[in-house]
Amino acid sequence: MNGFKDAGHLFRFAGLFVVAFLVFWVVRGFVVPKTFGQYGHYRAAAIAEYAARPVKFAGHQACEACHTDIASTKAGGPHARVNCEACHGALAKHAEDPTSLTPAKPDTAVLCARCHTASAAKPKNFPQVDPAEHSGGAPCQTCHNPHSPVIGATLAAKGGAQ
Amino acid sequence: MNITRRHILLLLPAAAVAWKSMLAGTPEDSPNYNMSEHWWGMLIDISKCIGCGNCVRACQTENDLPDGFFRTWVERYHRSNWSLENPEVISPDGGKEGFPSVPDDPSGEYFFVPKMCNHCADSPCTQVCPVGATFISPDGVVLIDQRYCMGCGYCVQACPYGCRYIHxxxxxxxxxxxxxxxxxxxxxxxxxxxxxxxxxxxxxxxNPKDPIHEFLKTHTVQVLKPQLATGAKTFYNDLDGSVR
Known part of the structure; x- marks a missing residue:
């Protein structure tokens, strides 16, 4: 043991390092969030927090579960793939509890024109009209059923325009 | 038994290891959803966009966005017939309420380009975050841990697509x-x-059954700024050469 003679100061210093490291380790255990580093250099719990946020658009599947008549009216027409909430707005509240919120009927003068007003910037194969010229001011639903807008097809789909 | 200094020196690291494993916790489960089974992206078909602004309004409603800030927006391009350079690009209020009218017989080409986060697989924004607040989730979505973010804005500058803002x-x-x-x-x-x-x-x-695979095979699909090699996963069909 002669080699360690007069080496006490080195051991004390090494001990200090060990204690400092342990303190660092314990403090780090407290301040670093539990899930940090689980998948990468970030707090993994943040993913679950995003996933837990509430939904506002119910999704067309939810609408079609109850409104089967409208779904079948839409099915054959050019609006078949226009989702309900594209026109009626976000209605997750209505889907959860239909009595809590009655959706307002959209104003077709605004709604239809938003998509179908003619513009050279729109794709050429998209049906476009000059609303004033096309209807002479009459509301769109006078002739068209918004759920199945081809005239003629409308007659068969009785009561679709709701 | 006498507890000596030697015992304490041995016990301390053991206690620390135990404490650490206790803090590690368990992964938070989301029922019926397995992150490892998905890799999300988006397909935007320019040839179908009519510039109605429905997407912009829906995004603002769904995510409670403040006025004048957009997670997705629609740009209208006007490029001349002879050059792809310097197209005229407008996006009034993100295209939320539509666009001004264009001449009936315009010179050049008008078209709409919806923009949004490209959810890059090698995203510049996550690379610059100094605190690990922004990250790519295991299912390929670029997210921000807003409890960690300190609002330095490095990521806002790093995003080559201008998809981030300070709330x-x-x-x-x-x-x-x-x-x-x-x-x-x-x-x-x-x-x-x-x-x-x-x-x-x-x-x-x-998902091998997702129609995206067939679409990517049968169409000339591009991403924005491919030269930056960001691994962008917002794919554009029918993208004009003038779009930046």
């Missing part, structure tokens, strides 16, 4: 989450749900 009241970075709260529940994003023409399609690149 005016929260004072932290904010961006498209690809409606993470919806896609984990089996729904599509709010913008896709509201798009009347199907110009936007959520795509799961890990």
């Amino acid at each position: 005016p009241t929260k004072k932290v970075a904010d961006k498209c989450t690809l409606c993470y709260h919806r896609i984990t529940k089996g729904l599509t994003t709010a913008c896709c749900e509201a798009c009347p023409t199907g110009a936007r399609q959520l795509a799961d690149l890990k």
